[in-house]
Amino acid sequence: MIDPMEFTLDVRLIRDILSRDYARAANELRTLGVFAALANSRQVHEQRIADAPDVSSLACKSGCAWCCYFTVDVRPVEVFAILDFVEQSFATEEKSRVYAQVHANSVVFENLGADERGSRNVKCPFLSDGRCGIYVVRPHSCRNYHATNAAGCQQSYEQPDDLEIDPEFAPGVYQAGAAHVEAFTTAMQEAGYDVDAYELNQALAATLAQPSARERFQLKLKPFAVLEGEPVIAEFDDLGPHAK
Ligand code: SF4
Numbered sequence: 001m002i003d004p005m006e007f008t009l010d011v012r013l014i015r016d017i018l019s020r021d022y023a024r025a026a027n028e029l030r031t032l033g034v035f036a037a038l039a040n041s042r043q044v045h046e047q048r049i050a051d052a053p054d055v056s057s058l059a060c061k062s063g064c065a066w067c068c069y070f071t072v073d074v075r076p077v078e079v080f081a082i083l084d085f086v087e088q089s090f091a092t093e094e095k096s097r098v099y100a101q102v103h104a105n106s107v108v109f110e111n112l113g114a115d116e117r118g119s120r121n122v123k124c125p126f127l128s129d130g131r132c133g134i135y136v137v138r139p140h141s142c143r144n145y146h147a148t149n150a151a152g153c154q155q156s157y158e159q160p161d162d163l164e165i166d167p168e169f170a171p172g173v174y175q176a177g178a179a180h181v182e183a184f185t186t187a188m189q190e191a192g193y194d195v196d197a198y199e200l201n202q203a204l205a206a207t208l209a210q211p212s213a214r215e216r217f218q219l220k221l222k223p224f225a226v227l228e229g230e231p232v233i234a235e236f237d238d239l240g241p242h243a244k
Helices: 010-029 034-049 076-089 092-109 114-118 150-158 171-190 200-209 211-219
Strands: none
Touching: 010 171, 034 076, 034 171, 076 200, 076 211, 092 150, 092 200, 114 150, 150 200
C-alpha cells in the first residue's frame, strides 16, 4: 500500500468512485453472483484507470515485467477465476508447466511473513516471454501496480531487500484504481465472502490440492484449510459509502 501522505488526496474523486462502485458491486453480487460481479469489476477498474487525469504519465507497457517478480496478493474469488481461465485457455503442456511452477513457488513462500515475501524476487508462474499469460483475469493487485518510471521498478528488482525504493506512482491512477478495489472489496465483505489477502502461489497451490476450497468460498466460509489470510486494510475508510 502506498502512503497516502505522499500525495494530496482527491477526496471528491475517491468519494465518487467508492460510492458508485460499491453500489454497483453490491447489486451485482446479489443479482449476478460473485464471479460475474468480479468480471464486471475488472472492466470498471480499467475504465477508472483510463479516466485518471495522469494516465498518460505511466511508463508501464507490454513486455515490461520487472513487477512480475514481486509478491502478489490475491483474494480467493480471483484465485478461482484465474484457475477457470487457465483450465479453459491453456494447452495441456503449458498448464503442467504453470502448475509445477506454482508448487515450486509456494514452497519458496512457505513460512515467510509479508515483509520477507516482499524482499524476494520470485518469477510469477504466469509470466512467459515477458508477458502475462492471464492478462484479462490478472488480479486487482497487478492491475493497481503502476509506475511513471520503469527505472524504479528495475531498481526494486535488482535490490529486492530495499523496500524504500520509490517506483514513482501516478497519484491519480493510484487513487482511482485503489478506490475501485476498495469499493468492490467492501461489497464482497458485506455480502459475507472471505476478502482476506493471500499470496498468489500459495492460494493457487492450496486450491489445486483441495478443490473444495471453491465450494467453501461460495458457502461464505474460509476457503483454504492450510492458509491464513491477511485482513485487508481499508485505505479510504473515512471516505467510503458508510462514512459519517
Ligand atoms: S499475474 Fe500477470 S501481471 Fe500479475 S505478476 Fe503474474 S504475470 Fe505479472
